[in-house]
Amino acid sequence: MADRVRVFEVGPRDGLQNEPRPISLEDKLWFVRALVRAGVKELELGAFVRADRVPKMADTPQIYRAITSGALDLGGARAWALVPNRRGLRSALRVGARNIAVFTAASEKFTRRNIGMTISESLREFSRLLADARARGAEIHVRGYVSTAFGCPFEGKVSVGRVLKVVEKLAALGVEQVSIGDTIGVGTPNQVDAIFKPALELLGPERVAGHFHDTRGTALANALRALELGVRTLDSSAGGLGGCPFAPGATGNLATEDLVYLLDGLGLRSGIDLTALCRASLELSRRMERPLTSRYLQAFSASCD
Numbered sequence: 001m002a003d004r005v006r007v008f009e010v011g012p013r014d015g016l017q018n019e020p021r022p023i024s025l026e027d028k029l030w031f032v033r034a035l036v037r038a039g040v041k042e043l044e045l046g047a048f049v050r051a052d053r054v055p056k057m058a059d060t061p062q063i064y065r066a067i068t069s070g071a072l073d074l075g076g077a078r079a080w081a082l083v084p085n086r087r088g089l090r091s092a093l094r095v096g097a098r099n100i101a102v103f104t105a106a107s108e109k110f111t112r113r114n115i116g117m118t119i120s121e122s123l124r125e126f127s128r129l130l131a132d133a134r135a136r137g138a139e140i141h142v143r144g145y146v147s148t149a150f151g152c153p154f155e156g157k158v159s160v161g162r163v164l165k166v167v168e169k170l171a172a173l174g175v176e177q178v179s180i181g182d183t184i185g186v187g188t189p190n191q192v193d194a195i196f197k198p199a200l201e202l203l204g205p206e207r208v209a210g211h212f213h214d215t216r217g218t219a220l221a222n223a224l225r226a227l228e229l230g231v232r233t234l235d236s237s238a239g240g241l242g243g244c245p246f247a248p249g250a251t252g253n254l255a256t257e258d259l260v261y262l263l264d265g266l267g268l269r270s271g272i273d274l275t276a277l278c279r280a281s282l283e284l285s286r287r288m289e290r291p292l293t294s295r296y297l298q299a300f301s302a303s304c305d
């Protein structure tokens, strides 16, 4: 199993949410189908958040209704959605969402700006949310994000101790996997060592994921270091879509194409067909009328001309 890597595709949510222009529901559904056809098995599709705060995620219930009605066939891939609170959970359960992601951060100022709570408040809310789901008899899978683990746009350096404390608390709540994120793309491989070694010791490789951003060109180096340490789930977005609206200057998740090219080269299996993925991203780029940042995709595109 050690040569298998779970690529957690966040493009349809983390990516598209942060695109300057809105994307139509039709284009989103097309994009998700294309990703699934390329072999993506884990997909972050949307967020059950306030439409006035994050208008681009307002169509998440419609995406789930398309799944339930059979209009969107995921072919066995798992759909995930962000849920910030109990209200979001109720909306999610109503449309059949069963894989949910909760999110907090390792720095207070970012958490406050991002979800309007302190870190402790957010953890308390998740605890209530999970109890709520259990009380309703809902079989849900829960993933937890820890943002700003490598640095905060408002506070600067974030200590490893603070990151691990949040990781530990999420795990204690029963979160199946904790995704540790470099939200603003400042991390370097020595930080990956410092954070992921103890996180892996604490939770084991099944429960740890890495979420890297390429803002300063270090995402792939960090991903490689995480793989060497034994991490087997990495978040990425097709074409390198996305950033974070609450983190000024944060652009670009690790691109799935770049990650899959690395994995293929290392003999690690993701199940993703790189050519099919590139075709999907190029078509999305055409529909969005903007180039995407993935380096592999750019090389692929040039070789197609």
Ligand code: MG
Pocket (backbone or CB within 6 Å): 014, 183, 211, 213, 242, 243, 253
């Ligand atoms: Mg991201």
